[in-house]
Amino acid sequence: MIAMSDLFRVSLRQVVRQRGFGVILSIALGIMAFIALSVLGQEIRYKVGQDMVLMGGVNIIRVYMDDAQYPGQPRRDFSPRTVEALRKIPGVGMISENVRQGITFSLRASGERTLGVHFIGVDQYFAETYSLELVAGRMMSEEDVRGHRRICMLGREAATNLYGDPAQAVGKLLFLGKDVVEVVGVVTGVMLGEWNQGGFLPTTVMEDRNWGSGKITRLFVRAIGWEDVAPVVRQIPSV
Known part of the structure; x- marks a missing residue:
């Protein structure tokens, strides 16, 4: 299981590399979501998938x-x-x-x-x-x-x-x-x-x-x- 601190560190690293705030937030949330989904159960993955549009619309x-x-x-x-x-x-x-x-x-x-x-x-x-x-x-x-x-x-x-x-x-x-x-x-x-x-x-x-x-x-x-x-x-x- 990946620790929350590790998720935050990976997202923060991407934030530093980007300029626009909207893009920063979208990328940071998207990275955290993909990493988290890889270690979550199938039921939770299904529920989180309903809101993936808020993380960059990766399922549209x-x-x-x-x-x-x-x-x-x-x-x-x-x-x-x-x-x-x-x-x-x-x-x-x-x-x-x-x-x-x-x-x-x-x-x-x-x-x-x-x-x-x-x-x-x-x-x-x-x-x-x-x-x-x-x-x-x-x-x-x-x-x-x-x-x-x-x-x-x-x-x-x-x-x-x-x-x-x-x-x-x-x-x-x-x-x-x-x-x-x-x-x-x-x-x-x-x-x-x-x-x-x-x-x-x-x-x-x-x-x-x-x-x-x-x-x-x-x-x-x-x-x-x-x-x-x-x-x-x-x-x-x-x-």
Whole structure:
């Protein structure tokens, strides 16, 4: 059994070698997690695997269609039947569908400023898949997606840039082209990155208006644990 002092020493050594605080914390936690998981029992490994996204997202697999880089190649998307088949792969915890190519709208911010906000299409599983934290309001629901509701969530930075206080964003109406959508929630998370500066629309709303690619061209596949990632990746292409 590795002593906690040894785990701390290895993590601290990596901290000294890195510069950015966010990267430092992610790497340090990831190293400690991998070492600890190697000596823990199977039951504990399973439970810890549920929160691996907080340690750098090592169990999140991005699967996407990239036909655009091949001239003349038909543009393909993921069908519901394919997504259901992928969910049945042993080791897959959950899958979130995504309209990969988003769309940017100019929105009026406080102080008469105009801010470009990029929106992507997500489903009701995105928040759980990426372990998002709710800052204000509520998360996108299955009813929002199935009902093609004109609602959205904003990343915390986008809400702050637009309204100063993220809580003030909830209930606001945004004019996206000819459409008006209501902000129902503000979210953040370790894995969001630059998406913290953007917004999230239901996939069905993006598809209805042919925004972005207008199709489900990316999937976020969350493996149950880090040890399931390699087996799942090997099976995905055949499915």
